[in-house]
Amino acid sequence: MSSSPHASPHAETLHRQLTDFMQEHVYPAEVEVAAWQNNPQTRWQPCPRIEALKALAKEAGLWNLFLPDPVHGAGLSNRDYAPMAELMGRVLWASEVFNCNAPDTGNMEVLAHFGNDSQKAEWLAPLLRGEIRSAFAMTEPDVASSDATNIALGITADGDDYVLNGRKWWITGAGDPRCAILIVMGVTDPEADKHARHSMVLVPMATPGVRVVRALEAFGFDDAPSGHMELEFRNVRVPKSSLIGSQGSGFALAQARLGPGRIHHCMRLIGLAQRALELMIERAKSRVAFGKPLGAQGMAQEMIALSHCEIAQARLLTLNAAAMLDAGGNKAAKNEIGMIKIVAPRMALQVIDRAIQLFGAEGLQHPFLPHAWAGARCLRLADGPDEVHIAALARGLLK
Ligand SMILES: Cc1cc2nc3c(=O)[nH]c(=O)nc-3n(C[C@H](O)[C@H](O)[C@H](O)COP(=O)(O)OP(=O)(O)OC[C@H]3O[C@@H](n4cnc5c(N)ncnc54)[C@H](O)[C@@H]3O)c2cc1C
Structure with a gap:
């Protein structure tokens, strides 16, 4: 057990603020949000009530609490953040109100740690502001994806570009109309050692050849509007500058994430x-x-x-x-x-x-x-x- 189980005074204050925010704004919105998310006409669109709550949370300084990086995030330790994430977890959609929802959190961490300046400006900055959403595409239907070395989607170098071909599924967040960017893992160096074969590249959702095949359901829940999507990549072309980190570092990045x-x-x-x-x-x-x-x-x-x-x-x-x-x-x-x-x-x-x-x-x-x-x-x-x-x-x- 840690010798320091107590949260810092700054975290105690934020925790109190977050508790009040949940009471005043989040729990009272549950019925309205459920009605939106259950309505077939609206459920794949962002819920206006959640969007309004985000503006309030941002104004209150309850924003990006997950990110320990003090420049991009709230600068909280994991220990300080844990009780706040617990509070958010009490309502299934609440984390997004504070820009602390998966998979954007993991993607922002990857970009903050391993992205270059131009990738940070193009994708991390709008994610941190909560203007766009993102998804992380690793799992594939045709291989046992719990073993990341099996990932098979091809990322082939062609001049100044990479060309992607393959299929992914259970890609959380890719159903959201605001999902602008995918972090895709695939094979760039098939002959290399199995831990150095893979890379991660940034693929804008609007790139020609990226196709949402279908929304998957778990026990009847599709978690719209974020969704868990099956995606097809057919001759998807991105510039080589889309590579995150170095070529062959995909497995290490997956572990870090x-x-x-x-x-x-x-x-x-x-x-x-x-x-x-x-x-x-x-x-x-x-x-x-x-x-x-x-x-x-x-x-x-x-x-x-x-x-x-x-x-x-x-x-x-x-x-x-x-x-x-x-x-x-x-x-x-x-x-x-x-x-x-x-x-x-x-x-x-x-x-x-x-x-x-x-x-x-x-x-x-x-x-x-x-x-x-x-x-x-x-x-x-x-x-x-x-x-x-x-x-x-x-x-x-x-x-
Ligand atoms: C709701 C949901 C959301 C998801 N979101 C994402 C996402 O956003 N992005 C993404 O890339 N993926 C996502 N996934 C996919 C998830 O990460 C994979 O399903 C998971 O990694 C397992 O891979 P697999 O399904 O290919 O199972 P497999 O690798 O085929 O494994 C099947 C089973 O084999 C057994 N097994 C595996 N390894 C071992 C071992 N070493 N010892 C003993 N038994 C073992 C386990 O019982 C395991 O369940 C999501 C899945 C769900 C259900």
Whole structure:
């Protein structure tokens, strides 16, 4: 455990402001945003209420809180940011209000660390202002993409250009009409060592040959307007200046992207589970079965008490991973990051599942619980499958 579990005074102030902002502006907007996102006429367009909240959040200084870089972001440590991400995670769309949503956060980190000045000016600056959205295109239908060395999309040099051919899927964010830029991973050097074959290039969404094939659904949720899209790249031509970092550095960039950006998911999952627990408690107080409120019955009490313990355990592990990351970087915190990636989605699934059960059949129709469950279930894959984190952690321990 970190020797410094406490947040800095600056972070405490921001956390209080964020708590108030959630109360005053975000929770009251949930019904309106849900109506927009459920309406077939509007759901693939940005929601005006969220856009209005963004302007307010920016004005309040609650903007880009995820980025530790003090020039481009709020300059917060991961430890300081974690409780704020937890607050945002209580509402599925809230992170975007503060420009802290995936996959833009991970993409901004890549551009801030590895982009050159012109790439930063063209893409990072408008992303930081929240004017455009982005997507990260690595996974492919035809190869086991949990092993990044398998990625097969071709990025072939041709004069001053690269030409891309291949197919990607589950590309989050690519359905949003504001998605202007893709970071695409593919093979530039097929004969090189398997860790030096890949590169990442910036591909504007409007480039000829980029085609959105379809929107994918997870348990019936397509997460419009961001979406999880299947994309086809057919003779897509971009200038060589679109390369991020050096040719052959794609695998290393993918690894770098997996550090802080990805524990943000864990932080948000704590908030998701905490909200489910609070709903469970409210329900247990008001619903009467067999002559007593559910909360007066042992089995419901066990669900509530165990959920509380498991959330607290995951929260402490997350704070510890964040503090380790701040103190020693990705490499030093490797095991701690792995631990929380294994623990947080399973914990959230368990808690949300109990909440659904305690709500009875209404739990399956609830405006929050089924979507929250689907989101947590996806994170056992989307963030790299559990098995990959478990295997990496075991290897680390065995060393
Ligand atoms: C909602 C959602 C959003 C996503 N968003 C994005 C995105 O924005 N961009 C993007 O590029 N991708 C995205 N993905 C894809 C995700 O990153 C991949 O699905 C994931 O990396 C696994 O790759 P795969 O599906 O090819 O599974 P595979 O690599 O085929 O693995 C299948 C299964 O094999 C098992 N397995 C794999 N490796 C091991 C091992 N070492 N030991 C034991 N068992 C193992 C695991 O059970 C694993 O689930 C998203 C996925 C989802 C569900």
